[in-house]
Amino acid sequence: MxxxxxxxxxxxxxxxxxxxxxxxxxxxxxxxxxxxxxxxLAIETQDLGRIYKLRGSKKEPRKELVALQDVNLTVAKxxxxxxxxxxxAGKTTLIKILTTLLSPTSGWAKVAGADVDREAESVRPxxxxxxxxxxxxxxxxxVRENLWMFSQFYGVPSKEANERIEALLEMIGMKDRMHTxxxxxxxxxxxxxxxxxxxxxxxxxxxxxEPTLGLDVGAMRDVRKFVLEWLKADKxxxxxxxxxxxxxxxxxxxxxxxxxKGRVLACDTPTAxxxxxxxxxxxxxxxxxxxxxxxxxxxxxxxVTQAAIAETETGAKLSLSLxxxxxxxxxxxxxxxKDVKVMNLTKRxxxxxxxxxxxxxxxxxxEEDHGNTE
Amino acid sequence: MQTSTSWRSFRTAAWLGWVIxxxxxxxxxxxxxxxxxxxxxxxxxxxxxxxxxxxxxxxxLFPYIYLGNAFYxxxxxxxxxxxxxxxxxxxxxxxxxxxYIAPINIPIxxxxxxxxxxxxxxxxxxxxxxxxVFFLNVDINLAEVNWGLFFVSLxxxxxxxxxxxxxxxxxxxxxxxxxxxxxxxxxxxxxxxSGAVFPLDVLPEWLRPVGYFMPTTYWLELLRRSLVGDxxxxxxxxxxxxxxxxxxxxxxxxxxxxxxxxxxxxxxDNIARENGMIDRTTNY
Numbered sequence: 001m002x003x004x005x006x007x008x009x010x011x012x013x014x015x016x017x018x019x020x021x022x023x024x025x026x027x028x029x030x031x032x033x034x035x036x037x038x039x040x041l042a043i044e045t046q047d048l049g050r051i052y053k054l055r056g057s058k059k060e061p062r063k064e065l066v067a068l069q070d071v072n073l074t075v076a077k078x079x080x081x082x083x084x085x086x087x088x089a090g091k092t093t094l095i096k097i098l099t100t101l102l103s104p105t106s107g108w109a110k111v112a113g114a115d116v117d118r119e120a121e122s123v124r125p126x127x128x129x130x131x132x133x134x135x136x137x138x139x140x141x142x143v144r145e146n147l148w149m150f151s152q153f154y155g156v157p158s159k160e161a162n163e164r165i166e167a168l169l170e171m172i173g174m175k176d177r178m179h180t181x182x183x184x185x186x187x188x189x190x191x192x193x194x195x196x197x198x199x200x201x202x203x204x205x206x207x208x209x210e211p212t213l214g215l216d217v218g219a220m221r222d223v224r225k226f227v228l229e230w231l232k233a234d235k236x237x238x239x240x241x242x243x244x245x246x247x248x249x250x251x252x253x254x255x256x257x258x259x260x261k262g263r264v265l266a267c268d269t270p271t272a273x274x275x276x277x278x279x280x281x282x283x284x285x286x287x288x289x290x291x292x293x294x295x296x297x298x299x300x301x302x303x304v305t306q307a308a309i310a311e312t313e314t315g316a317k318l319s320l321s322l323x324x325x326x327x328x329x330x331x332x333x334x335x336x337x338k339d340v341k342v343m344n345l346t347k348r349x350x351x352x353x354x355x356x357x358x359x360x361x362x363x364x365x366x367e368e369d370h371g372n373t374e
Numbered sequence: 375m376q377t378s379t380s381w382r383s384f385r386t387a388a389w390l391g392w393v394i395x396x397x398x399x400x401x402x403x404x405x406x407x408x409x410x411x412x413x414x415x416x417x418x419x420x421x422x423x424x425x426x427x428x429x430x431x432x433x434x435l436f437p438y439i440y441l442g443n444a445f446y447x448x449x450x451x452x453x454x455x456x457x458x459x460x461x462x463x464x465x466x467x468x469x470x471x472x473x474y475i476a477p478i479n480i481p482i483x484x485x486x487x488x489x490x491x492x493x494x495x496x497x498x499x500x501x502x503x504x505x506x507v508f509f510l511n512v513d514i515n516l517a518e519v520n521w522g523l524f525f526v527s528l529x530x531x532x533x534x535x536x537x538x539x540x541x542x543x544x545x546x547x548x549x550x551x552x553x554x555x556x557x558x559x560x561x562x563x564x565x566x567x568s569g570a571v572f573p574l575d576v577l578p579e580w581l582r583p584v585g586y587f588m589p590t591t592y593w594l595e596l597l598r599r600s601l602v603g604d605x606x607x608x609x610x611x612x613x614x615x616x617x618x619x620x621x622x623x624x625x626x627x628x629x630x631x632x633x634x635x636x637x638x639x640x641x642x643d644n645i646a647r648e649n650g651m652i653d654r655t656t657n658y
Contacts, residue, residue: 052650096650099475103648125477136468138390140397152386153476155378197472 042205042238043075047107050093067093068262078235082253083242086364090262091242095207099129112204127205130198132213135190139183143193146182147200154201168196172226188219199230208241246352265359277350280321286344288315293338303327308363383478384486391490412498419443434605437512442570444502445597451495454557456488456539460546471653484543488536514601524600531593534628541635544642564590573611589631592624
């Protein structure tokens with residue numbers, strides 16, 4: 001699956017071709033195009049794949065798990081790019097490859113113009129990463145000491161590091177905790193400290209792996225605001241964000257790649273992705289218990305293109321995509337046959353969740369459950 | 375650029391290691407721990423020696439054992455300290471992956487972490503030796519100490535231990551479980567084969583070559599010779615060799631072990647990267 005380019009670096013490269021130096025004059029147009037495109041790209045992958053060999057019992061042969069397969073992505077400089085997919089989709093594996101932590105088993109990837117496998121030492125000074133849902137950091141050190149230490153590893157002069165630490169902690173709303181030992185911080189504050197660690201070194205490309213995982217609503221809002229402000233401050237900054245929160249991807253990302261089972265299924269702006277479903281009418285229906293009514297029964301109805309079911313405490317919540325609104329009558333009729341009561345019914349605009357259901361055939365939650373039982 | 379990256383990695387890692395080593399409790403408790411721990415270790419040996427020899431503390435064997443044991447503290451501190459940094463960062467602090475993506479020299483970073491353990495270990499060694507001199511008749515005549523040999527062999531030995539620690543760090547990187555025991559197991563094995571508490575001649579003949587191949591054997595011998603001279607030379611194991619010859623053998627073996635360690639670490643580092651083990655936590 002090829003991902004469409006953002007602000008078409010191809011066009012930009014062709015427009016700029018009069019700036020060639022003599023050494024480059026003999027290059028073929030394709031080579032020129034590729035070189036110039038690469039220069040305007042922050043991330044580029046081609047046929048990237050990763051297979052894990054899993055060890056079971058000693059008697060059994062090693063099993064293979066395909067975590068990534070033929071991933072072709074391009075992320076332009078200055079872009080906020082989202083990877084959206086359920087747990088186990090391959091998002092973290094991709095980030096681990098792009099941050100030089102893991103070698104790919106096929107294909108290649110470049111970050112800031114350098115190959116992540118062969119030129120890892122050129123990549124590292126230009127990137128940083130934050131993983132959500134973990135409480136990393138040295139608990140014996142204060143927030144300032146933790147951050148200062150990492151800044152030293154990146155060669156930031158001490159005075160400048162301290163100034164940046166103060167400014168970033170102020171931005172994220174925890175300047176008053178600067179001298180608190182990080183072991184005394186709540187999970188949310190510790191996560192915020194780690195987010196500041198990622199931004200502190202002013203990377204060209206920043207990778208945020210589920211940065212708001214496990215945070216409360218207020219902290220999530222702070223983090224999203226912080227991310228947008230940081231990007232706004234410099235147009236060259238690039239950010240790759242993985243998330244399984246649809247709203248987060250819609251709210252923050254310039255473009256989104258939907259990934260499942262190691263494959264990129266679609267890649268475009270959130271608006272363009274949703275427009276794929278604009279022709280359908282989408283209804284959300286809250287019902288009493290379904291009494292054996294299955295997703296397949298709903299999809300089998302004429303003009304029902306998708307159906308996702310989530311069980312609730314009082315019954316179920318259904319999301320239906322219909323080619324024509326008139327198909328709703330048949331669905332309601334089916335409910336009546338199964339003695340299912342409709343508690344609430346709303347028509348709504350398509351979301352990225354609907355796009356995911358359209359591409360995979362299941363909601364992201366269902367896909368995670370399905371993956372866990374496989 | 376390379377030099378500054380290495381220096382930056384070492385300096386900051388040593389600072390981090392020192393803060394971790396010294397900050398886990400309040401200063402008073404830290405001071406008490408720093409004194410009590412080495413003395414307890416030495417006390418066990420002294421009591422065992424007393425029981426077995428029926429109190430022959432005047433024998434030349436006693437300073438041989440006592441000093442060997444005192445300096446062996448460095449093996450646990452420096453060698454195990456370097457490899458333990460991998461366990462600490464990966465399992466406990468969950469920061470190893472962030473170190474790996476930072477523009478630092480990872481082996482130098484790990485050596486820096488071991489550097490902090492060297493300082494803590496030095497305090498323990500000093501306390502143990504002073505206790506021996508003042509309370510247990512370990513006769514060190516400051517005027518007769520060969521200071522040049524002492525500092526040269528101490529420095530080279532610490533570098534050698536740190537490099538062996540790097541080999542263990544590589545092994546630790548690719549070990550998913552029980553990795554914490556690797557350093558301890560190797561340190562325990564070296565304790566037997568390095569002549570730390572008894573001359574190698576005590577070992578069965580077929581096991582002695584293992585000891586002769588260990589640079590720690592020559593390192594401990596040089597330290598003893600530099601501090602108590604004749605007493606250390608009284609034992610047959612290496613008595614036919616001069617200080618210079620032993621120093622030469624130690625340097626040769628240290629270079630060999632150092633090169634092998636760097637190579638092993640590189641190989642293990644590649645395996646860890648290929649198998650996704652840099653950030654694998656076991657919570658085991």
